[in-house]
Amino acid sequence: MKRQLALTATIAAAALVLTGCSGGGSAGDEGGADATINIGSLYEPQNLSNTGGGGQGVTEALSGNVYEGLYKLTDDGEVEPLLAADDEVSEDGLTYTITLRDDVEFHSGDPLTAADVKSSVEAVTAEDSQSARKSSLDVIDAIETPDEHTVVFTLSQRSISFIYNLSYVSIVNDAATDLKTSVDGTGPYTLDEWKRGSTLSLTRWDDYWGDPAKNAEVVFHYFTDATSQNNALISGQIDIITSVQSPDALSQFDGNDDYVVNDGSSTTKELLAFNDRVEPFDNALVRKAVYSAIDREKLLNSIWGDYGQLIGSMVPPTDPWYVDLSDVNPYDPELAKDELAEAGYADGFSFTLDTPSYDPHPAVAEFLKSELAKVGITVEINTITADEWYTKVFQDRDFEATLQEHVNDRDVVWYGNPDFYWGYDNADVQKWVAEAEQAKTTDEQTELLTKVNRQIAEDAASVWLYLYPQIVVAASDVSGYPVNGLNSQFYAYDIVKK
């Protein structure tokens, strides 16, 4: 045993010397086109399938990098053709004829055909699909493939966001099997190796049809807590953190020339969601009173410091139907008391707030409790796991009010569904949402959804507490990374390291 220990000590000491000079600065030595980009993330995929419960980690690591769609959503929120060379929409808006590029191959060497597109879209709409986009593509009636490079979608009704929704569909080789553990896409990188609990590495693919990636290799390093992730950036093991989830750590990067802190646009909204079906929250006046009783600016500041933004509705600034509504329900405790009195609750009331146990919800709940106490409302905080939230609140709707973050863009349309968990039921809003989807022009769609936006704010359908910031921190010698993280995607092919 002694000898073994001595050996261990010797190797450890040697290793110490070897690694002694590599601390600080940026990971790896090679720059330019041969560079390896090391990316830190908190979102390891659960498996590699887009439609089989892989989670947001799959989108982050694979979308646009390994898999591509017919269209792509750029970091600015624009939709551009990618694998689609051309598209044609019929007069009635029900038939989309899409021509595919004819120079595209999968990593396995198979050419991209219309059949691959058909099977990829069908995987999203399949009965057992776990894709969050499933319902948005339900509008598809039939998919035909008249020839190798033409796909014809027939819709049951007009859908102005059809092309946009297609941008979320990864095109997968229809011959590929076991998509939870392997991949076969058309993107600029192939999957090199996924070491569970640790790293997922992508290698530049030399036969890519488009512009080649500007770096040779991308390695996603997965962390379970933010502190280790920050430490890895400081000690030079990673170059970029895709999404900072707590402001505490930012002070060590802010104002330091070795790092760049990017404050991008987020689509994640922190909601105090009422169950609009139950008393007293079935009364809009009560909801407005709660809204006005909360000092959102103070809340946002206490959680995110100078980052983040106040919103007055479900719509983030990157959605086309955004208008600044943060003053529709101003912070005004006196107004709140008047509204409560008018609604018949002059003496206040009490309710249970189902609070997910992970950050930032518990802190937000405590803040709300003290704010609402000032206008006579007693909040009972009930802490639950994410899992319980799903069963109790989302499925069984057995709640009075809850906290939840909603991450997607363009998700104001859920207020048009009276069966959604929050139970907001307004016939006008339902009509506008339906009409917006069937609009002939995007102007018309934008006009209708702006009306929805204003109406839900007037009704205080929920309390939209604030918009999360989207913060990417990177070593200052890397550039070309996305900063907005729309739909959790993280295109890595333009990242360069000096």
Added chain:
Amino acid sequence: MPAYLIRRFAFLVLSLVVALVVIFVLLRLLPGDPANALLSVNATPEQIAAARAQVGSDRPLAEQFATWAGQMLRFDLGESYISGLPVLPEVLARLQITLPLTVLGFLLALAIALVAGVAAAVGSNRWYGTLLNGFAQVGIAIPVFWIGIILVWVFALQLGMLPSGGFPRDDWEAPGDALTALTLPIITIAVVMSASLTRYVRAATLDVLGSGYLRTARAGGAGMAQALWRHGVRNGSVPVIAILGIELSTTLLGAVVIESVFTLPGLGNMLLDAIAQHDYPNIQGILVVSTLFVLLVGFAADIAQRLVDPRLRLSVSGNR
């Protein structure tokens, strides 16, 4: 001895069976549904039903247990709900990190404890004995993750000598890198574990020092070192071996915490992920394997104790 071996082994098997039942039942008492992990906030009722059918949570508990117990008998730990991968190979892969971390951390702790413990006992009336004993007292009170955080801050962030976490992508094919990655975690575990071990070694040594046989040996002309070596070590090691079994198991638990501080892709991090995702097959698989580890260590410690101390052997066979 053979009779004892058989009885001890039967007890091992029985413990394992009880553990299996407890693990299964406790997990089912958790609120929520494993199917939820597969779903998004936009899920439709059909998606929910499909997810429940996929993970089997729509079937009765007894049926789920029967299926699982049947798999156990065939050494099949099942497949993860979330990743769809078989559990056993994944657990074995993770053990490549957790096991060396546990064993090396423990051996280092033991080495420190033997030296410090004996010194503390021999010098119990001197300044260094008091000092060592004081360190051991304080060490027991310090949480393992705190030591980890301090070591990261000093050696990784300030001095830049060692990585702040992670494990090389080539695993043990790059043994130097792998050991480098494990250096701080191993030291962390050793520091914390050596504190309690030092106290046991010190107590055992004090017992030996005060014993009649040692005085007799010394009266017979043996020097202090010789007397301790020939008579003290064997006698003193009996209680220490019993403790070592327990402490080695504790080290495994410490490794679980430490892995998350150092972002090591070992069993501990796998367990935390699995719990967060309600991935029952993974949680069960990890618990079964770690329970087996603890039971086997206990088994080995009991046997070792008998080999070292003939009195235990005699008393048992004499009673029967």
